[in-house]
Amino acid sequence: MTPRPATTSAVAGMTMVTAGSMTANVASYLLALLAARWLGPAGYGEFAALTAAQLVLAVPALALQTVVAREVVLGRHPAALRALAWRCTAIVVVLAALLVVPISAALGTSVAATAAALLTAPMLVLLAGEQGLLQGAGRFAALAVVLAVAGLGKVAPAVAVLAVGGGPGAALTASAVGTGVVAVAARLFVGRVPATDTARADVGVAAVLRASQVQLALIVLSSVDVLLSRVVLGDEAAGQYALGAVATKVAFWLPAAVGVVLYPRMANPAHSGQAVRSALGVLVGIGALAVGAAAVAAPLVPALLGESYAPVQGLLWAFALNGACLAVLQGALLSAIASERTRLAAVAWIGLAAEVALILGAVSTIAQLIAVAASVAALTAAAAALLALRSPA
Numbered sequence: 001m002t003p004r005p006a007t008t009s010a011v012a013g014m015t016m017v018t019a020g021s022m023t024a025n026v027a028s029y030l031l032a033l034l035a036a037r038w039l040g041p042a043g044y045g046e047f048a049a050l051t052a053a054q055l056v057l058a059v060p061a062l063a064l065q066t067v068v069a070r071e072v073v074l075g076r077h078p079a080a081l082r083a084l085a086w087r088c089t090a091i092v093v094v095l096a097a098l099l100v101v102p103i104s105a106a107l108g109t110s111v112a113a114t115a116a117a118l119l120t121a122p123m124l125v126l127l128a129g130e131q132g133l134l135q136g137a138g139r140f141a142a143l144a145v146v147l148a149v150a151g152l153g154k155v156a157p158a159v160a161v162l163a164v165g166g167g168p169g170a171a172l173t174a175s176a177v178g179t180g181v182v183a184v185a186a187r188l189f190v191g192r193v194p195a196t197d198t199a200r201a202d203v204g205v206a207a208v209l210r211a212s213q214v215q216l217a218l219i220v221l222s223s224v225d226v227l228l229s230r231v232v233l234g235d236e237a238a239g240q241y242a243l244g245a246v247a248t249k250v251a252f253w254l255p256a257a258v259g260v261v262l263y264p265r266m267a268n269p270a271h272s273g274q275a276v277r278s279a280l281g282v283l284v285g286i287g288a289l290a291v292g293a294a295a296v297a298a299p300l301v302p303a304l305l306g307e308s309y310a311p312v313q314g315l316l317w318a319f320a321l322n323g324a325c326l327a328v329l330q331g332a333l334l335s336a337i338a339s340e341r342t343r344l345a346a347v348a349w350i351g352l353a354a355e356v357a358l359i360l361g362a363v364s365t366i367a368q369l370i371a372v373a374a375s376v377a378a379l380t381a382a383a384a385a386l387l388a389l390r391s392p393a
Helices: 006-057 059-073 078-107 111-137 140-163 168-190 205-232 235-253 256-266 272-297 300-305 307-338 342-362 366-390
Strands: none
Touching: 006 059, 006 078, 006 111, 006 140, 006 168, 006 205, 006 235, 006 256, 059 078, 059 111, 059 205, 059 256, 059 307, 078 111, 078 205, 111 140, 111 168, 111 256, 140 168, 140 256, 205 235, 205 307, 205 342, 205 366, 235 272, 235 307, 235 366, 256 272, 256 307, 272 307, 272 366, 307 342, 307 366, 342 366
């Protein structure tokens, strides 16, 4: 059988993964919109802050998937990679238990609701190991199925709980249970992965930690504005800001398939340079479209969600710009993980420090907060992209 050209194969992979990830993302956005409407600005501010904290603790899941995918490309034995996933899951369980009380105190949320939010993180780590096996092997149709089911399994139980009057804590608990069920089902679905003989030394948790600091910089940078909004804006305005940040999430996660599909090629030294250039170019183009779409859709915000969210209507394009820049930054940082050049994350850490300082020292309105977040994201993405393009191999 004649193999398909790389471009055709990549487009097919992006199409399948986009379908799976979009199913998950649409479900996630629907949850955000319904939670915003049913909980009100103050309740949704708590829900959004806990979701952001959950995402930060789930950073090892993102890192584990990239490490597993890279090691599959380089010939690592699948059994060793699954063992690594279990070790990382155990570590995140311990971290979640230790962080419940500090995060609850920092965000001003109940201990029960915070524990429910953090409970999902270990489930996501376990699930990420299976997704990494599929990604590294180029099994994008199967990966698309897992992504879609994972999104639905996480969101559907939470929506059901909110629909009957449950609060943020109950909804997050239901989400954790659904994610756990999907993680078990994914292991059965992926099944046995063919092994390849390799002379590479066994991969350890240290590899995931190195990738984690890269992903942590990105995720904290994408969440810190929502987390600190409760500090600098107050509950009502923070809830309004959190609704605007849904546009950030859309623009950030919309092109996720680009990195997922091109990542195995980034990990292959023979194709790394071209893959990095292709990924960044596509991400910039999709980001521009997302910003334009947000500007056009902005008038629908009060009509769909009520006049209480009108303050973010005229700023929706800026929220989308923030997400689009973060997507470009993610593409550059993925190339760093693929080629084991994780020091590139220093750019993101510098951007994060600058954003925190500006938010705490100079922000008091929604407009000022999104201006700071979008500006920092744009400058950081530009710097990281230039460094990735200069030395992609």
